[in-house]
Amino acid sequence: MAAVKSCHSTGPANSLALDFTIALAGNPNAGKSTIFNALTGSHQHVGNWPGKTVEKKEGKLTAGGKDIAIVDLPGTYSLTAFSMEELIARDFLIDSHPDAVIAVVDATNLERNLYLVIQLIETGLPVIIALNMSDIASQRGIQIDPDQLSKKLFNMPVIPTVGYRQHGLDKLRRAIEPVISTRTTSKIITHFDPVIETEIQSLQAFIDNDVELAGYSSRWLAIKLLENDETIFERVRHNTPMVEAARYAIHTITETTGDEPDTWIADGRYGFIESIAKDVIRRPVDSQISVSDRLDRILTHRIWGVPIFLFFMWLVFQFTANVSAPYLDWIDGVVSGPFTNWSFSLMTLLGLSGSWIEALLVDGIIAGVGGVLVFVPVLFSLYFAIAIMEDSGYMARAAFVMDRFMSALGLHGKSFLPLLVGFGCTVPAIYATRTLDNHTDRKITAFLATFMSCGARLPVYMIFGAAFFGSASGNLVFAMYLTGIGVAILTSLVMTRLIYRDKPVPPFVMELPPYRVPNARTVAITVRERSMAFIRKAGTIILIASIIIWLLMAIPLTGGGFNDVEPEQSAFGTLSKVSAPVFAPAGFGDWESTGALVTGFVAKEVIISTLTQTYVGAEQSTEPTGTNVVDNTVEIGRSLGEATVLTLQAVVNIVPRTVNLIPGVSIPEAALVSVDASGSDDARLETALSRNFTPLSALAFNVFILLYVPCMSATAAMRHEFGAGWMWKQVAYTFAVAWLSAVLVFQIGGLL
Amino acid sequence: MSALRDVLTAFEQSSGPISLQRLAQQLDISPPVLEDMIHFWVRKGKVRETGDAETCNTCGSVRGCPFVMNLPRRFELVRDGETTAPHCHHLLNQG
């Protein structure tokens, strides 16, 4: 029998000086505030808990002719001492001895909420249960039998309520009066394992004989001691024999059962909840399977999960490549057409026509930075697609599916999530490994992350795709991303052998967030920020790199004069030629491409800048044509309109393209308009590439770019996180893998 | 012992990653209850939480990085002899 001594001699438990006090307890979001407001109306007093920043609300309620103060406790899941909220709630309950507790319970989630209710009952205080959210529960077909629940909970009143509609509140008020008049406490049945119950009883004997502890429920105190609750040990410090007995009991139970008493106690509560739920809750059979579960059965399917993920990736790149292409051509046309023309006019106006400054501006900066900026629409589409996957909840599934796949192969690659971050940018992917606890796992995952194709590599595939694969360029991009994942998996295979020596992969449990319709605002913000990061990079690193490359190309080394030198004889050409033979076995041993690989270390977009400057810049002696501002502006507008039509056409065409994947099916694609962007830089670069590469050497070149050291910043991040040693290993490894793969592609491809 | 212990056993015996929802179905308990049970083991130091990325996942720069993703939480068994490793907050504080 629980005995709570009334403590009214020390004054009421509320600051409203009312004789009766009721505490309102419940899990966060169970509807406590709603019930509190409904019960108290305008009679509220808001302050803080003494010495805490947590808000304390008190209000007045009249029930059965009595004025009663209601104190709103912080929302908690438990009454342990692990958070400030829990401590506040339980200190109030045990020190202020309210006359009753109303437990606001979320009926849609009864099992979880009961964990708190049981602990409230354990305090020995009378408890009234407001079964809130009962409207949603019945909508979902969850049936809870309040009478049965009441019976199971030692006849504590259970009243179904719908807080925000004030349903059930009158009944709740009526239930209060008899409880506080009689202080009907529960007759606690033993719900713990006998090992615990025996100890509870012997500790209770100590407590009942200690006058200083007269204000406490002895059962509750005994439970807390067995839970090894330090704040409670502090309170009973004066009773040395009891403290020793409690410590000894904890020790013995742990020794004899292998589990600490707090585990037994928590387990007892869960067991009790299980037995209640079995008799009290009825769920319709199919409610167990929510839409989310159904989707998960397909999307995270053991066998189909991986192919489905790959299919989504394929869709993403179809989308990225085709949808953005018209805008890409448009920006390209604007940059290399009107914009370049205006720059020429400006130079003429300033009397700098034909000078090196003009060359720096047009061949260096506009070709270099402009060449990269034209890819903003591509990255915009990619980031858009990724943001949709993230916000809908699919990305977490993708990571889960890939993790499971790696683990099924016995691979330590640990978490695929940081790797997915690598699709955006390698640097945060390296830092994202911080979420892993084990240092070795972190190092390996960061290593693998560099093979994930980042946004900066995409422009390179795009331009080669356009030059060699036409409308199938989306497939090239997809193939490159797949290759990246494949190499990461192979690397993990090597690492598993070398570093983990085939130790089994530890399992884990992952929480999959609920699916939802992507939020337009969230997606817009993410896409904007990521695209802006790309643009900022063009305005800083790539700008500087372009100027340096131009300078190196203007400085003569083996003949000619400044800004009047055959590219091959420039500093850049001469230096690049030295390393060119290294790449001859991979099929791209000319100095232009070799030079681009070197500068590509700064950032992979710089590869485009360099190729434009070396292949196109050299022949770009095009003199200004039609610099009429009005004509140009009209042309820009017209081509923008055309680009939009083409984009819509591309979006529509994703459907036939997808359907055509099915063998034997072929439906035509829409072709309203076609483009001709042959005059632009991009188009010129494409032409130059198709002259200097074969499809095979282009493929080898792309594979090399995919796999070799991501960039300066990623290398710095590697060093920052794992030290110079690991960084050099990574640089050497990526270079070796890239070279080998490129050579293999070229040589084996040549045999086919 | 009942479900609480089963959760730990499930961790120990699972042959690969499993989703929280799936495990809840297997153990026939509601996902929120399973989450609470896992948190119980986290407090006991038997299981640890990884992947709570909000705070860890930045580029280390002050403004953070736009490529950061919201990563879902994962829980894994603390192997014998291992202590729960320092959380990433410490790492961030160093920089």
Ligand SMILES: Nc1nc2c(ncn2[C@@H]2O[C@H](COP(=O)(O)OP(=O)(O)OP(=O)(O)O)[C@@H](O)[C@H]2O)c(=O)[nH]1
């Ligand atoms: N459908 C439904 N909604 C409710 C009910 N009771 C409250 N709500 C809504 O549930 C939400 C949460 O209610 P609150 O009263 O703020 O919950 P709380 O328990 O005070 O939450 P914390 O302040 O976090 O402890 C609000 O949007 C309420 O309008 C109910 O019975 N049915």
